Amino acid sequence: MILQQNIAQSFHSPVVRVLLGAIALGLLYVLWREVRKIPARLFTLMATAFVDMLGLLMIIPLLPFYVKTLGGAGIDVLGMHFGIGLIIGFIVAAFTLAQLLSAPMWGRFSDRVGRRPTLLIALGASAIAYLIFGFAHSLLVLFLSRVVQGAGGGTVGVIQAYVADSTDPKDRARALGWLSATTNLGVALGPVLGSFAITLGKRDLAPGPATLQMGHAAPGIMAAALCLLNMIFVWRYLKESRDFNEQPQAGEVRRTSSQAIWRVISHSREPSSRLIWIYAIAIGAFQGSFSVLALFLNARFQVTEQTIGYFFMYVGAISVFARVLLLGRAVDWLGEANLSRLGIVLLAAGVLGMPLSRNLGMLALAVALIPLGTAFTFPCVTALLSRVIAPRERGLYMGMQQTYGGISRIIAPLFFGWAFDHIGVSAPYFFSSAFLLATISLGFGLDKYARPGRSAMPEGLKEKQGAPDS
Numbered sequence: 485m486i487l488q489q490n491i492a493q494s495f496h497s498p499v500v501r502v503l504l505g506a507i508a509l510g511l512l513y514v515l516w517r518e519v520r521k522i523p524a525r526l527f528t529l530m531a532t533a534f535v536d537m538l539g540l541l542m543i544i545p546l547l548p549f550y551v552k553t554l555g556g557a558g559i560d561v562l563g564m565h566f567g568i569g570l571i572i573g574f575i576v577a578a579f580t581l582a583q584l585l586s587a588p589m590w591g592r593f594s595d596r597v598g599r600r601p602t603l604l605i606a607l608g609a610s611a612i613a614y615l616i617f618g619f620a621h622s623l624l625v626l627f628l629s630r631v632v633q634g635a636g637g638g639t640v641g642v643i644q645a646y647v648a649d650s651t652d653p654k655d656r657a658r659a660l661g662w663l664s665a666t667t668n669l670g671v672a673l674g675p676v677l678g679s680f681a682i683t684l685g686k687r688d689l690a691p692g693p694a695t696l697q698m699g700h701a702a703p704g705i706m707a708a709a710l711c712l713l714n715m716i717f718v719w720r721y722l723k724e725s726r727d728f729n730e731q732p733q734a735g736e737v738r739r740t741s742s743q744a745i746w747r748v749i750s751h752s753r754e755p756s757s758r759l760i761w762i763y764a765i766a767i768g769a770f771q772g773s774f775s776v777l778a779l780f781l782n783a784r785f786q787v788t789e790q791t792i793g794y795f796f797m798y799v800g801a802i803s804v805f806a807r808v809l810l811l812g813r814a815v816d817w818l819g820e821a822n823l824s825r826l827g828i829v830l831l832a833a834g835v836l837g838m839p840l841s842r843n844l845g846m847l848a849l850a851v852a853l854i855p856l857g858t859a860f861t862f863p864c865v866t867a868l869l870s871r872v873i874a875p876r877e878r879g880l881y882m883g884m885q886q887t888y889g890g891i892s893r894i895i896a897p898l899f900f901g902w903a904f905d906h907i908g909v910s911a912p913y914f915f916s917s918a919f920l921l922a923t924i925s926l927g928f929g930l931d932k933y934a935r936p937g938r939s940a941m942p943e944g945l946k947e948k949q950g951a952p953d954s
Contacts, residue, residue, distance in 0.1 A: 510648060518699025519531070523651075526662065530665075530666040531717065531721075536711070536714055538677065538712075540707070541673075541674025543617060545792050547576075548776075549778065551575060567905040569776050570777060572899025573775060575630050576909070579711075580890045580893040581890070583893075584890030587890060591642060591880045598724045607715045607718065613632035613636065614704045617703075617707075618701035618702070619632075619701050620699070630839040642882070644657035644878075644885075657865075661712075661863045662807065662808070663805040668693065672798075673794040673800070678793065680703075719756075748888060755868075755930060756869060759865055763862065764889045764892040765920075765922065769892075769896060769917075769919035771896065771897075772895075773916035783909045790856040798851065824860065827858070828861055828920055828921065828923055831856070832921045835854065837853065838851065869885060912948070
């Protein structure tokens with residue numbers, strides 16, 4: 485207990501806050517230097533993704549605390565007791581289920597009508613979802629807000645397709661790293677802005693004797709306002725990347741969403757299928773264990789809703805540094821396939837190190853490996869996927885990657901929430917590490933698709949694709 489109190493007090497220490505401020509300033513300086521290397525067409529997309537992630541991360545760290553406030557010690561349904569960890573798992577899974585169902589449709593929609601209008605519609609859905617979240621007074625309404633958010637949040641594949649449209653194959657991992665850097669800047673700053681919104685919600689905003697307080701709705705209102713500003717920005721500055729004059733090549737097979745989804749299962753040894761499986765298992769293991777992160781940190785280190793923002797700021801800051809300073813050089817040195825395997829090992833080590841930490845220093849060291857692992861893993865896997873699919877189906881396959889990742893993110897939070905409630909607060913992180921390491925074998929043999937000067941034949945141009953790695 486004394487150890488936990490010391491760790492909790494350290495989050496309030498002026499020294500820690502000054503250090504975090506210095507990290508933030510250094511982060512902004514590095515971004516200012518690197519921004520000159522970023523193509524203008526990608527910079528606009530990065531700004532859009534940053535503001536979108538800023539609004540999302542205002543909400544995500546607060547979600548477990550809202551669930552705990554509305555759900556108490558849990559609820560009883562039909563004679564069964566659902567603990568708070570499992571309830572959080574269901575609400576997190578609701579977002580992912582809606583995202584899972586919408587991602588292939590958004591991908592195909594963007595292939596047909598364009599990336600830009602697709603993003604505008606999605607941002608509008610997000611604004612509505614944030615308002616529902618802000619004014620939620622029951623678990624049911626909170627659940628509804630996550631469903632609406634997920635339905636509009638199936639456009640990650642659309643953004644990735646936009647990057648693939650706009651860059652050469654050899655530069656895609658680096659470009660995806662730049663995009664990830666801006667989204668992780670949103671990860672770093674969003675929770676802090678969410679904590680500020682909570683404080684602002686308690687203040688009287690009306691002059692004179694009248695009273696006007698946003699209360700607990702403040703984070704949702706501010707996030708919705710950010711979405712509206714982002715829609716204006718996209719409408720004004722983001723240019724369409726989809727080339728509608730491109731003609732299909734001889735022998736190209738265009739699949740429906742259902743056909744493409746089934747092919748990942750029926751032809752699981754194809755390069756695209758293996759890459760999608762790597763992404764799905766890894767993202768589920770990582771994000772699923774993080775669905776109970778707030779509860780784990782509260783139980784082990786007494787982190788509260790007022791201090792958890794600093795944890796995300798630390799992770800987000802390292803993520804940005806890794807993607808901006810390290811990813812491009814590491815891809816040139818190791819190649820995308822080898823670097824993705826190194827990323828998996830670092831990610832697994834970081835997740836495993838969290839429950840083994842006995843003080844703040846050990847926790848900080850273990851957590852630092854996590855953003856390094858994600859920076860090296862997911863951009864490389866997505867860049868490799870963009871090489872082995874036809875350009876006319878990028879939206880579909882990038883959306884399908886998110887669909888399988890969504891299936892994993894539905895199952896994982898439920899499993900890890902159950903493990904948290906019934907096995908122990910550390911159990912989710914031991915399971916997560918094991919699942920991550922299991923994906924390494926799926927990446928063997930993919931190195932040839934990352935060789936400089938070589939681009940794999942898109943699978944959409946093959947009439948027969950039954951042979952593995954063909």
